[in-house]
Amino acid sequence: MTALTGHHLIDGDWVGGGVPFTSDPVTGDPVTVLSAGTAQVDAAMQAAEAAFAIYGWTSRTDRAAFLDAIADQIDARGDALTAHGSAETGLPAARLIGERGRTCMQLRLFADHLRRGDHLDRRHDAALPDRAPLPRPDLRMVQRPIGPVAVFGASNFPLAFSTAGGDTAAALAAGCTVVYKGHPGHPATTEIVAQAIAAAILQTGMPAGTFGLIQSNTNEAGEALVQHPLTRAVGFTGSYRGGKALFDLAMARPEPIPFFGELGAINPVFVLPAAAAARAAALGTGWAASLTMGTGQFCTNPGVVVIPAADADAFITAAAAALQDMAPAAMLTLGTADGYRRGVESIAGAPEVDTRLHVPGTGRSAGPALFVVDAADWLANDSLAIEMFGPAGIVIRAGSDADMATIASALHGQLTCTLQMDDADTALAQALVPVLERKAGRLLVNGWPTGVEVADAMVHGGPFPASTNFGATSVGTLAIRRFLRPVCYQNMPTALLPEDLRDI
Known part of the structure; x- marks a missing residue:
């Protein structure tokens, strides 16, 4: 395995270019990385376009073998990925080992999907030469x-x-080439996984530019990727602010392109009256566990609970007790921790909000917070519906079923x-379901939204x-x-x- 270079992967080679920056790990030594400019972005996109002329016409069987090879190469680097990933993000080794398994599993899932051809939606209307008039x-017809x-990496x-x-x-399963920021x-x-993909490209004989990596700690490279005339679509997972800015750039291009941005949510939980009366305390404990999973840094973090006022106290007491046991923990980046603290302080400063728990963190760490508000006050203050990316939640006391319905209707x-x-x-x-299915891509009953199954x-x-395209996943x-x-x-002919159309 090649040592870390801090460089970009362009057309199969590790190349320099750009201003150096130093990483900010939770533990261990920082690494020095080059931050790409427009020249590196252009070179990577040109290589991706040239590779697409070949890769876009490879067989499903060959692409499936390529995806399987990537998964194998990632697994072979497992120890290094766990060590670097834990040092850089503060995530525990067990979490990263599980996440590596998920990553490889979804690569292999797409490989199997390709072999079945389920994505092709093939259709054939045979000629009718004698049809009158x-x-x-x-x-x-087939999907091509x-x-x-262009793909943007997520912090969490x-x-x-x-x-x-x-x-x-x-994207690779579809037959598209990828430039990853x-x-x-x-x-x-990031570089270790890119090494795995580069090794799989060599192993399976795919074009060198099938996958490219651009490292950067500025907005310049991301903006250049979105605006590059060869970019045909963008995949993004991250903050609302960053995603919306890039989405606007994609729409403002002379030729607008699809921008598939996943921007997060508050993922509300509605505790209905019979469930609240029967098991409010147990639900409060369960909610706290989901809320603090990964220090609350999941896009499916259940940040808001709506519960009948009559049973809210038992839920709140149990949730507060469970949250109190959570010590401040390191967040993914210093910027993430700063943003979380600003969000918590904003909610705590609202006069209509009752702060039941606030465990402050310092530096890169974050502690849990629990707020309580009445339905009318939540509905009147739209800032209470903004995601706090971390282990903080709001409990809304609903005075009636009508309150629950009104809150459901008001959701973004x-x-x-x-x-x-x-x-x-x-x-x-x-x-409630007819209202809620217009508000979300996934509806759950008697579960918690953290944990997203990779499945058909x-x-x-x-x-x-929540995302910039409601028809996508x-x-x-x-x-x-x-x-x-x-x-x-x-x-x-x-x-x-x-x-894929020759046999139908």
Whole structure:
């Protein structure tokens, strides 16, 4: 395995260029990395475009073997990934080992998906030469790759939503080449995974520019990637502010391109009356565990709970007791910790909010916080519906079923909405579900939203601002559809048809 270079991967070579920056690990020694400028971005995109002329026409079988090879190469670097990932992010080794397993599993899942051909949506309307008054031509349709894709890494998942994560896996499965913009919070982890992909490219004979890595700690490289004329789509996981800025750039291009941004959410949990009366305390403890998972740095973090006022105290008491036991812990980056503290202080300063718990952190660490507010006050203050990316939550006391319905209607777009319910709550749940399914990409009953299964039926996305495209998902095999487009071939000789259309 090659030692860390701090360079960019462009057309199969590790190349320099740009101003150096130094990483900020939680433990261990920092690494020096070059921050790319427009010249490196252009070189990577040119290489991706040239590679697409070959890679975009490879067989599904060959691409599946390539994805399997990436997974194998990542597994072979497991110890190094765990060591660097833990040092850079503060995440425990067990979490990173599990995340590596998820990363490799989703690569192999896409490989199997390719072999089945489920993504192709092949259609054939045979010619009807004798049809009156006009004959019908032979029409064949299939989904085809769109071209080079820019992918942005996430801070909170240095493996599963980063270099070889879901966006990269889906784009490569589709037949698209990828230029990946590394997250500055974990540059060593990023490079090791990029080394694994480069090794898989050599192993399977794919074009050198099939995957490129651009390291950067500024906005310049990201903006250049989105605005580059060869970029055909963007996959992004991160903050609302950063994602919205890049989305606006994508829409302002002379030729706008799809921007598939996952921007986070408050992921509300509705505790319905019978469930609240029967098990409020247990639900409070369970919610606290979900809220603080990964120091609250999950995009599916359940930041808001709506519960009948009559049973709120038992829930709040149990949640506060569980949260109190959580000591401040390191966050992914200093910027993440600063942003979390600002969000908590803003909520704590609102006069209508009752602060039940606030364990302050210092520097890069964060402690839990618990706030309580009445339904009317929450509805009147839209700032209470803004995500606090960390272990802080708001409990909303609902005075009636009507309050719950009003809160559901007032929600912005979410990744998830959860119902905690018993059989006696079915009628209220039936009234809420038609509202909530318009607000979120995933609805849950009697569970917690943290933990996103990688599967065919999974949807990880939702109406804006949870994501920038409500018809897409960034997790599960349906994610491949973001990087495909339908093409119809009329009266096309067999020799000119894509391979996947020749046998229908």
